[in-house]
Amino acid sequence: xxxxxxxxxxxxxxxxxxxxxxxxxxxxxxxxxxxxxxxxxxxxxxxxxxxxxxxxxxxxxxxxxxxxxxxxxxxxxxxxxxxxxxxxxxxxxxxxxxxxxxxxxxxxxxxxxxxxxxxxxxxxxxxxxxxxxxxxxxxxxxxxxxxxxxxxxxxxxxxxxxxxxxxxxxxxxxxxxxxxxxxxxxxxxxxxxxxxxxxxxxxxxxxxxxxxxxxxxxxxxxxxxxxxxxxxxxxxxxxxxxxxxxxxxxxxxxxxxxxxxxxxxxxxxxxxxxxxxxxxxxxxxxxxxxxxxxxxxxxxxxxxxxxxxxxxxxxxxxxxxxxxxxxxxxxxxxxxxxxxxxxxxxxxxxxxxxxxxxx
Numbered sequence: 326x327x328x329x330x331x332x333x334x335x336x337x338x339x340x341x342x343x344x345x346x347x348x349x350x351x352x353x354x355x356x357x358x359x360x361x362x363x364x365x366x367x368x369x370x371x372x373x374x375x376x377x378x379x380x381x382x383x384x385x386x387x388x389x390x391x392x393x394x395x396x397x398x399x400x401x402x403x404x405x406x407x408x409x410x411x412x413x414x415x416x417x418x419x420x421x422x423x424x425x426x427x428x429x430x431x432x433x434x435x436x437x438x439x440x441x442x443x444x445x446x447x448x449x450x451x452x453x454x455x456x457x458x459x460x461x462x463x464x465x466x467x468x469x470x471x472x473x474x475x476x477x478x479x480x481x482x483x484x485x486x487x488x489x490x491x492x493x494x495x496x497x498x499x500x501x502x503x504x505x506x507x508x509x510x511x512x513x514x515x516x517x518x519x520x521x522x523x524x525x526x527x528x529x530x531x532x533x534x535x536x537x538x539x540x541x542x543x544x545x546x547x548x549x550x551x552x553x554x555x556x557x558x559x560x561x562x563x564x565x566x567x568x569x570x571x572x573x574x575x576x577x578x579x580x581x582x583x584x585x586x587x588x589x590x591x592x593x594x595x596x597x598x599x600x601x602x603x604x605x606x607x608x609x610x611x612x613x614x615x616x617x618x619x620x621x622x623x624x625x626x627x628x629x630x631x632x633x634x635x636x637x638x639x640x641x642x643x644x645x646x647x648x649x650x651x652x653x654x655x656x657x658x659x660x661x662x663x664x665x666x667x668x669x670x671x672x673x674x675x676x677x678x679x680x681x682x683x684x
Contacts, residue, residue: 326387327377329507335518337366341433342399343521345513346410347506349474353416357381359477361391362510364518365399373514375507379484385421388414392425401427404453404517405436435517435524442526442684445558457516460523460555466505466512473509476502523552523569530681538673540580545635545666547677548575558684563636563661565680576680584631585653585663592626603628624657634663641679648672 342365350356359381364373374394376387395401403410407429418425439451448455457464468476480502528534529549539546550573557568564579589595595604596618604626610618619625634653637645642662645652650672653663 326383326390327375327379327503328390329375329377331373331375331511333364333371333373333515335364335371335515337364337371339366339398340400341365341402341521342396343402343514343517344406344410345403345510345517346414347470347473347477347510348413349477351409353413353420357384358388358413358417359384360506360510361387362514363391363394364514373511375510377503377507380481384417385423388417388421388423392418392423401432402517402521403432403434403436404456404513404520405434406432407434407437435520438524438527439554442554442558445684446554446556448556453513453516453520456520456555460516460519462516462519464512464516466509468505468509473506476506480506520555523555525549525551525574526553526681529553530678532674532678536670536674536677538668538670540666540668542580544580545578545673546575547578547673547680549573549677553681565636576677578635578680580666581634581636581663582632583634584629585634585655586627586629586657587651587653588623588657589621589626589628592621592623595621595626597621597625627657630665633666635666635676637662637664637676638679638683640682641676644675648675 342363344361344363346358346362347360348356348358357378359378361376362373363376364371366372376391378384378387411427411429411432415426417423435456436451436453439446439456443451446459448459454464480499483499483502525534528551534549534551537548537550539548548570552569553567553574554569566577568575568577589604592604594607596607596610596613597604597620598610598613599617599619604621630653637652639662642652645664648669648671650664650667653665654661
């Protein structure tokens, strides 16, 4: 078994570790894992360690070595590993009676994090190579997984030949094939790292990221100091736009300057005043002419207010009162909710979370 260590340019803290595997097929029962790449912080450096089987008989040894270096306090980061890599490895651990299991819920699958927002991406798919390109990563590797299996099969033959002949040309052939195979794996992991840097949606949804608000005459701009996605999104929520900028990511929300209505839920306690086109509480309308008032319905129990408004996600409606805000609509039947625009940083942070959840 070969163990190849490379110092990477990536800057990591002690938390995440990025991994990817290469196999000779899709079934753990009938194929082999022949290469595992693991990138993490070691001392002051970020190191990519690649574990390669020089023969298929070394599979168990490689798996045991990989398990032995994993740390309890690190989070394994992968791309669709919950769908392939992790189940595959767990089946291999069981086959070789290796007392270890990777729990998907304790790892971070960037593919799953992006999958929920797939319909907003201006790309045909969210495959690893597509998202790598969106994140600005330029691959050097030119092979796909199927082609890599053929290269590895050739490499196994050259390993045997070089060990028998000892000739330099056979060793050069081994090294050439080895570079291509290792490059594919390292590109997968380095590309994954670039996607990781620009995928902070879960941190935003969890409230770990601060929001910087900017109010202009026509829009509210909520900025994060990191990107939330590897690329701009095409949203369809009340004119809201989300895109990356030089400093991170910003959500642009249109500000509507107009007159809207607030509807009282206890409408039976109110009377609609015709010439004022609004309702008043029953306790203060005794002096009004009978021809100028009538009992309120749900549709007429409103007051009107001119102001500057922003759209409110439906899921946030019940929490507005905690910020001293009220819900406004254009009509009772209207499905779009609004709140007055007020400079409230805590509200803006929560508001940004709900905008993202609305997606």
